[in-house]
Amino acid sequence: MPPLPGSGLAKGLAITLRTMTRRSVTDEYPDTEPALPPRSRGTIALFEENCTVCMLCARECPDWCIYIDSHKETLPVERPGARARTHNVLDRFAIDFSLCMYCGICIEVCPFDALFWSPEFEYAEEDIADLTHERDRLREWMWTVPEPPALDPAAEEPKEAAAARTAAEKAAGREGDTA
Amino acid sequence: MVGLGAGDSADTDMVLNIGPQHPSTHGVLRLRLRMQGERITAAEPVVGYMHRGAEKLFEARDYRQIVVLANRHDWLSAFSNELGVVHAVETMLGMEVPVRAVWLRTLLAELNRVLNHLMFLGSYPLELGGMTPVFYAFREREELQAVMEEVSGGRMHYMFNRVGGLKEDLPAGWTRRAAAAVAAVRSRMGVFDDLVLGNEIFRARTRGVGVLPRETAQAYGVSGPVARASGLDFDLRRDEPYLAYGELADVLRVAVRQEGDCLARFECLLEQTHNALELAEACLGRLAELPPGPVNQRLPKVLKAPEGHVYTWTENPLGLNGYHLVSRGEKTPWRLKLRSASFNNVQALTELLPGCLVADMVAILGSLFFVVGDIDK
Numbered sequence: 001m002p003p004l005p006g007s008g009l010a011k012g013l014a015i016t017l018r019t020m021t022r023r024s025v026t027d028e029y030p031d032t033e034p035a036l037p038p039r040s041r042g043t044i045a046l047f048e049e050n051c052t053v054c055m056l057c058a059r060e061c062p063d064w065c066i067y068i069d070s071h072k073e074t075l076p077v078e079r080p081g082a083r084a085r086t087h088n089v090l091d092r093f094a095i096d097f098s099l100c101m102y103c104g105i106c107i108e109v110c111p112f113d114a115l116f117w118s119p120e121f122e123y124a125e126e127d128i129a130d131l132t133h134e135r136d137r138l139r140e141w142m143w144t145v146p147e148p149p150a151l152d153p154a155a156e157e158p159k160e161a162a163a164a165r166t167a168a169e170k171a172a173g174r175e176g177d178t179a
Numbered sequence: 180m181v182g183l184g185a186g187d188s189a190d191t192d193m194v195l196n197i198g199p200q201h202p203s204t205h206g207v208l209r210l211r212l213r214m215q216g217e218r219i220t221a222a223e224p225v226v227g228y229m230h231r232g233a234e235k236l237f238e239a240r241d242y243r244q245i246v247v248l249a250n251r252h253d254w255l256s257a258f259s260n261e262l263g264v265v266h267a268v269e270t271m272l273g274m275e276v277p278v279r280a281v282w283l284r285t286l287l288a289e290l291n292r293v294l295n296h297l298m299f300l301g302s303y304p305l306e307l308g309g310m311t312p313v314f315y316a317f318r319e320r321e322e323l324q325a326v327m328e329e330v331s332g333g334r335m336h337y338m339f340n341r342v343g344g345l346k347e348d349l350p351a352g353w354t355r356r357a358a359a360a361v362a363a364v365r366s367r368m369g370v371f372d373d374l375v376l377g378n379e380i381f382r383a384r385t386r387g388v389g390v391l392p393r394e395t396a397q398a399y400g401v402s403g404p405v406a407r408a409s410g411l412d413f414d415l416r417r418d419e420p421y422l423a424y425g426e427l428a429d430v431l432r433v434a435v436r437q438e439g440d441c442l443a444r445f446e447c448l449l450e451q452t453h454n455a456l457e458l459a460e461a462c463l464g465r466l467a468e469l470p471p472g473p474v475n476q477r478l479p480k481v482l483k484a485p486e487g488h489v490y491t492w493t494e495n496p497l498g499l500n501g502y503h504l505v506s507r508g509e510k511t512p513w514r515l516k517l518r519s520a521s522f523n524n525v526q527a528l529t530e531l532l533p534g535c536l537v538a539d540m541v542a543i544l545g546s547l548f549f550v551v552g553d554i555d556k
Binding site for chain 1: 240243244246247248251279311315318321325328329330331332333336338346348349350351352353354370373374377378379380381382466469470471472473474
């Protein structure tokens with residue numbers, strides 16, 4: 001039997017009416033802040049105290065938007081006759097967010113945990129040059145970095161946690177020996 | 180006015196440009212239509228306005244960096260695009276992916292399929308003059324995008340696949356929230372059946388319009404829901420199962436229609452969305468039963484695919500995506516050829532549009548469900 005003429009329209013209007021009686025699902029940004037999960041890729045924060053200027057992030061970046069300058073400094077010789085040691089000092093660390101593709105490879109490859117994701121996203125600029133965040137601005141983002149979420153019970157133990165546990169067990173074992 | 184009174188039809192032909200900036204083209208597709216009055220006599224899609232040279236860029240990127248670029252050509256199916264690339268590299272390496280990663284990938288690929296289809300379920304009625312469905316579609320998209328963002332950190336470009344598995348494991352409680360989101364979206368999916376599919380105006384504008392015969396679809400290499408609406412019963416998830424689809428055979432239903440018109444294409448898309456949600460639910464069920472385990476493989480510092488070549492294909496939301504990977508044993512591919520669904524699907528316009536009225540052009544164009552980035556790469 002063919003459907004009654006106009007029944008399709010009536011059904012559609014019924015949906016509209018039903019929705020009208022429900023609460024709106026729209027969040028009125030910027031009055032309401034969005035609730036973002038900790039993994040959210042908003043901006044990249046630099047913990048420059050951890051950076052050893054190894055350049056891995058700048059090399060692995062798919063569009064080369066990380067700029068790093070550094071120089072070498074020689075440490076004063078500790079004992080006479082010892083070899084003078086040098087270390088790298090960071091002069092400039094900048095990320096050009098007008099080029100960044102937010103892939104997170106830099107954060108993944110950093111061997112010393114100097115880069116982190118932050119869910120902050122409100123840094124639009126009038127001038128494209130201002131989207132290049134220098135080290136002080138990147139350091140500021142560190143205050144917004146959330147704690148990583150706990151993992152699913154079925155997940156493997158994170159390797160940092162496993163390493164810490166083995167170290168703790170070893171230390172406990174040594175204490176047991178001396179006691 | 181040329182040839183006044185001559186009655187020579189050739190002289191009254193007009194060439195009409197649609198695009199490259201046109202709201203119905205989802206990007207910058209240009210159509211060159213030859214018109215006789217209101218009727219289209221010839222149509223030619225002019226592609227390439229968004230060409231970004233992705234394949235060439237792949238040649239200077241390692242396999243992790245390729246994932247960044249590969250998830251962008253079809254911006255509505257980022258997860259599925261990533262999947263194809265890592266699938267090709269894994270095939271090349273003969274690498275076995277941990278079982279939890281396989282089920283998680285299947286789950287996320289199906290959620291991505293739903294997200295992709297919801298966009299077209301909303302935008303297609305919009306192109307035909309129906310304003311409301313797009314709001315319902317975006318409500319559901321938002322629900323699922325929250326789930327995707329919680330696990331991967333991204334709303335569109337997930338960047339969650341790695342060669343050998345996934346980037347990282349799930350956050351605690353994610354599976355529960357994902358199941359709740361899938362259930363919520365499933366409970367409201369009937370909106371599209373009632374509001375769009377049952378609507379007389381929508382049916383009048385799409386039924387019998389833009390009929391794509393099975394043979395033409397086959398000749399042009401049309402794939403995905405568009406091809407299945409023309410009776411081409413072919414779906415890689417069933418016919419050449421990858422990921423965990425082999426074990427989901429009792430849940431997977433391949434939506435096929437014989438009519439080949441705009442309505443059939445929309446029906447296939449809608450049915451496939453319903454089914455993708457069922458598949459996602461089944462994956463979540465299986466995931467809960469799996470023993471604890473890793474979701475990725477330990478990779479060497481420098482990952483190199485062995486010398487040789489491989490062709491893998493996956494059933495992307497919009498159709499077949501093929502990846503021809505040629506490696507010379509370097510850490511970058513020597514060549515990675517992309518076969519994207521939209522490119523072939525859009526070529527069928529040369530056959531579909533002639534003989535149609537210009538008013539039906541938008542209905543036909545929208546019903547081919549393409550993303551211009553996927554055409555131009």
